[in-house]
Amino acid sequence: MPAAAEPRRVVLVPGGPMLVEGPVELVLPDGTAVCSERFIVAVCACRRSKRYPFCDTSHRRRVRVEPDEPASE
Template identity: 55%
Template sequence: MPNTPERPCRIRVQRDGPLLVEGPVEVVDENGEVTESARFAVAVCTCRRSRIFPWCDTSHRCRGKQPAEGGDAS
């Protein structure tokens, strides 16, 4: 559902994950570069590991993984 004055943009915050934003959206980075998406919803990267930044590619899933129990820690 598109954003309207009666229905503002919805952003869902996920712990250890991207921001889920109802689209279409326009993202402006710190250098002023504009990236647009016409999709009905997008995942915006917050960890900066994404290869397709500012969009999320699930690279955040690799963050903080611990070795399996009983495994060699060396």
């Protein structure tokens, strides 16, 4: 009887990618599969990556605008 496989760790980075312990095979919506042999794989969560489904840090180019603070009297 084969030993139970350890679960893969997935880390959700706020405003960034999902970091997955590799190697991984990702199945895209169209059914194609892409593989990465890296020990940590950054999976794009914003869909701005030119290397989608892998992250290319495109999410960093988005400028965040903080809301104006209310004027104090």
